[in-house]
Each structure stands twice: as C-alpha cells, then as structure tokens.
Amino acid sequence: MSWRKVLFAVILLIGLAALIYQIPAVNNRLGWRIVAAEAYVRGVVNPAGELPPPAVVVTQREEPTSQPTPIPTEIFAGPTPTLAPSPTPLPASVQLASPEYEGQDWNNCGPAALSMYLNFYGWEGNQFDISGEIKPAREDRNVNPEELLFYTRNYAGWLNSTFRVGGNIEMLKGFVAAGIPVIVESVFIFDEPFWLDDDRWAAHYLLLTGYDDASQTFTVQDTFRGPDRTITYDQLNVDWQPFNRVFMLVYPPDQESTVQGILGQHWDEDYNRQAAFETAQAEIEADPENAYAWFNLGSNQVYFEQYAQAAQSYDQARTLGLPQRMLRYQFGPFFAYFHSLRTDELITVTSYALQITPNAEEALLWHGWGLFRQGNEASAIAHFQQAYNNNPLSPDAQYALDFMGASP
Incomplete structure (x- = not known):
C-alpha cells in the first residue's frame, strides 16, 4: 500500500471519528474523557505546580481589626428579625422527603442540586433547563451561588431565594427542622488525578435534607455520589470552611417569616458579612496557619470594599498554601489585587488560574483587565472575546467588550 493510500485512510478515519463525535450520545459519553486527556497532556507539558506565593514576602502583621458595625442596606431594609429569647429546642432528628434523585452531568453539580431543590417544591424541570440559562457550555467547570440565585429568581420566581455566608451547624439544622432543605458548597476530592501532581481538590454542592443528632450526621443528596448519603457534622464543617460557609435557601413566600426568624440578625446581609468576618478573625487567632481562614477574611473584606487589606489577607493565604483549583471557584483575589492596584499579582494569579482551567471566563476577564491596566x-x-465566546450569557464579558468598543 502506497503512502498516499495510508494518508488518505488516516484522514478518512479522523474525519469519520469527528463526525461520530458530533452525535450527542457519543459526545456526552466521550467529551469529558477528551477534555480530561487534554488536561493531563497539558499538565505533563507545562506542569502547574502550586499556586504561586506573592512576590513580596508577607511579614507578620497586626491581627485584623473588626469592621465598624455596618448600616443595613436598602434592599434589606425593615425591622431586624430576632430569635425568641428561649427558642424551642430542635428535634433530635428530622428527615424531609427526599426529592427525586438527579445525578449530575459533567461539571453540573450546581444545576443538578438546584434542580432537586426546586423539584422538592413541585417545580417541573431538570438540571439542563438550569445550566442552559447560566452555563451553556458543558465545559464550564464552575457555577457560583450568585448564578444559582439568578436562575431561581428569574425562572422560579414563585419561590423566594437567597444565600448567606458564615453559616453554622445549628443554623442548618434549624432550616431542615422548619421543612426547608439547604444547599451548601463544600470540598470534593476526586477519586483519580487529572494531571501529574494533581491535589484532586475541588468544590461540590450538596443538598441537605435531614439530620440526626444521635449519629451527628446530615442526610445529603449528592449529585455525584448518590441519594440519601450521610456526612458528619464535623466533616461538613471542615469541608464547608474553604467556601466561607456559604449556604443557599429556596422557600415558599409564606415561609419568609420562618427564614427571618432562623437567620435572626443575619437576615441583614451586611450584618451577616460582618459576622463572617469576625468568624474568620477568630479562626485566625486560634490557628494563624489556617489558609482558608485567611482566604475567608479576604473575601469578607472584599465585600466591604477594603481591597488593600483583602489583598494582604489573600497574600497570607497564598503564602500558607491553597489548593490548585481554589481560583476556579472563588475570585475575591482578582477583585482585591485589581482594586488595590497590584496588577502584577493580578496577572500572576489569573495566569495560574488559566493554567488550571483555560476556559474559566472569570479568570479570562480579570486577566484581560490586568493586561488593560x-x-x-x-x-x-x-x-474578553474568549470569555464571551465561552459564555455568551455573561454580562461581565459583554461589559468588558462594550468598554473596549470591541465586538465578540
């Protein structure tokens, strides 16, 4: 057989494989494997290593001081609800009716968890209805709580929804006891590495539907591991900390007063952030080597627009060491370094984030702003164009292009 015939056969096979790959069922089965293979090759050719520490050495500084007591914002105006002086003790065990289980598609734990949550209240839909509106690209590896909230408020508006940070175990139990499931973001460890020296650390949403004090466990709907799984209170608290203990609530309007009562002063978003700030501060005082506590401190400082202080907190977290995928899910350092005019550090952290997750629209946008600076x-x-092409629904990508007078 001549080399021309061999070459023609190879080209024909490649073309045939490409056509077969376009079949949805085949693409769904093989797509993630191809992307995983690309990630592994990328890790061999250009190893990411660990998130780089700041260029300047972080010296021991004074312990962070508390923020002034914030004034409630207009959006949460109104009388501040408080808990009763002697609240009724929670039941020792509560198990809500488990929604119909929905295993997640690739990179889709957020939409799948929210789908089960909404189905708990009778919503008719699935994770793809949600992901189609907030992450049209299957390869998009992150959905923020804000995006889940956006979907609920715009496409299931007959339900009320909100999220807060700085949660605790008793608060979670209080919602479940009131008949309200809760979504939390927590740590997930992959079974296998995706590249050389992969720390396998990732984020994952869980839907809490029950608890039991005797076994000290929550019942969770885990879109990856399966329905009605259990996790201990202590383990959840550990896995929850890296995400500032964020939690999302969806509930019927007639349960608004119940939610207010359980949240108490945390109903006010500024108060909630102040409390989370103080929790991070206390955890730093208890363990100055806790990188997650420093990261949470920075995130709460970003909320209060204290960007220079936040950048210092993130410096400390980076010096202590953070997981490789941390900046796939949380973007406070991008805000802090940009607004504190530390452009070189912004370029450093966004470059690393893009090495880990090349299609991350948030890292692409902030890297672009660093380059603009x-x-x-x-x-x-x-x-900016790449960020827009990865997610044409992103208002931030559209804003960036409009700002530059550029088209997608």
Whole structure:
C-alpha cells in the first residue's frame, strides 16, 4: 500500500471519528474523557505546580481589626428579625422527603442540586433547563451561588431565594427542622488525578435534607455520589470552611417569616458579612496557619470594599498554601489585587488560574483587565472575546467588550 493510500485512510478515519463525535450520545459519553486527556497532556507539558506565593514576602502583621458595625442596606431594609429569647429546642432528628434523585452531568453539580431543590417544591424541570440559562457550555467547570440565585429568581420566581455566608451547624439544622432543605458548597476530592501532581481538590454542592443528632450526621443528596448519603457534622464543617460557609435557601413566600426568624440578625446581609468576618478573625487567632481562614477574611473584606487589606489577607493565604483549583471557584483575589492596584499579582494569579482551567471566563476577564491596566489593549480584548465566546450569557464579558468598543 502506497503512502498516499495510508494518508488518505488516516484522514478518512479522523474525519469519520469527528463526525461520530458530533452525535450527542457519543459526545456526552466521550467529551469529558477528551477534555480530561487534554488536561493531563497539558499538565505533563507545562506542569502547574502550586499556586504561586506573592512576590513580596508577607511579614507578620497586626491581627485584623473588626469592621465598624455596618448600616443595613436598602434592599434589606425593615425591622431586624430576632430569635425568641428561649427558642424551642430542635428535634433530635428530622428527615424531609427526599426529592427525586438527579445525578449530575459533567461539571453540573450546581444545576443538578438546584434542580432537586426546586423539584422538592413541585417545580417541573431538570438540571439542563438550569445550566442552559447560566452555563451553556458543558465545559464550564464552575457555577457560583450568585448564578444559582439568578436562575431561581428569574425562572422560579414563585419561590423566594437567597444565600448567606458564615453559616453554622445549628443554623442548618434549624432550616431542615422548619421543612426547608439547604444547599451548601463544600470540598470534593476526586477519586483519580487529572494531571501529574494533581491535589484532586475541588468544590461540590450538596443538598441537605435531614439530620440526626444521635449519629451527628446530615442526610445529603449528592449529585455525584448518590441519594440519601450521610456526612458528619464535623466533616461538613471542615469541608464547608474553604467556601466561607456559604449556604443557599429556596422557600415558599409564606415561609419568609420562618427564614427571618432562623437567620435572626443575619437576615441583614451586611450584618451577616460582618459576622463572617469576625468568624474568620477568630479562626485566625486560634490557628494563624489556617489558609482558608485567611482566604475567608479576604473575601469578607472584599465585600466591604477594603481591597488593600483583602489583598494582604489573600497574600497570607497564598503564602500558607491553597489548593490548585481554589481560583476556579472563588475570585475575591482578582477583585482585591485589581482594586488595590497590584496588577502584577493580578496577572500572576489569573495566569495560574488559566493554567488550571483555560476556559474559566472569570479568570479570562480579570486577566484581560490586568493586561488593560498594563496598556496591552489588544491582548485584553482577545481575552474578553474568549470569555464571551465561552459564555455568551455573561454580562461581565459583554461589559468588558462594550468598554473596549470591541465586538465578540
């Protein structure tokens, strides 16, 4: 057989494989394997290593001081609900009716968890209805609590929804006892590495539907592991900390007063953030080597627009060491370094984030803003365009392009 015939056969096979790959059922089965293979090759050719520490050495500084007591914002105006002086003790065990289980599609734990949550209240839909509106690309590896909230408020508006940070075990139990499931974001450890020296650390949403004090466990609907799983109170608290102990609530309007009563002063978002700030501060005082506590401190400082202080907190977290995928899920350092004019650090952390997750729209956008700050407008526009192409529904990507007078 001549080399021309061999070459023709190879090209024909490649073309045939490409056509077969376009079949949805085949793409669904093989897509993630191809992306995983790409990640592994990328990790061999250009190992990511660990998240780089800041360029300047972080010296021991004074312990962070508390923020002034914030004034409630207009959106949460109204009388501040408080808990009764002697609240009724919670039942020792509560198990809500488990919603119909929905295993997640690839990179889809957030929409799948929210789908089960909404189905608990009679909503008719599935995870793909949700992901189609907030993450149209299957390869998008992250959905933020804000995006889940956006979907609920715009497409299931007959239900009320909100999220807070700085939660605790008793608060979670209080909601479940009131008949309200809760979504939390927590740590997930992959069974196998995706690249050389992969720490396998990732984020994962869980839907809490029960608890039992005797066994000290929550019942959770885990879109990856299966329905009606259990996790101990202590383990959940540990796995929850890296995400500032964020939790999301969806509930019927007639349960608004119940939610207010359980949240108490945390109903006010500024108060809630202040309390989370103080929790991070206390955890730092108890263990100054706790990188997650420093990261949470920075995230709460970003909320209060204290960007220079937040950047220092993130410096400390990076110096102590953070998981490789941390910046796939949380973007406070991007805000802090940009607004504190530490552009070199912004470029450093976004470059690393893109090495880990090349299609991350948030990292692409903030890397673009760093390049813009450095005067490299052409490269900035290219990054904004890539972010937009990865998620055409992103208002931040559209804003960036409009700001530059560029088209997608």
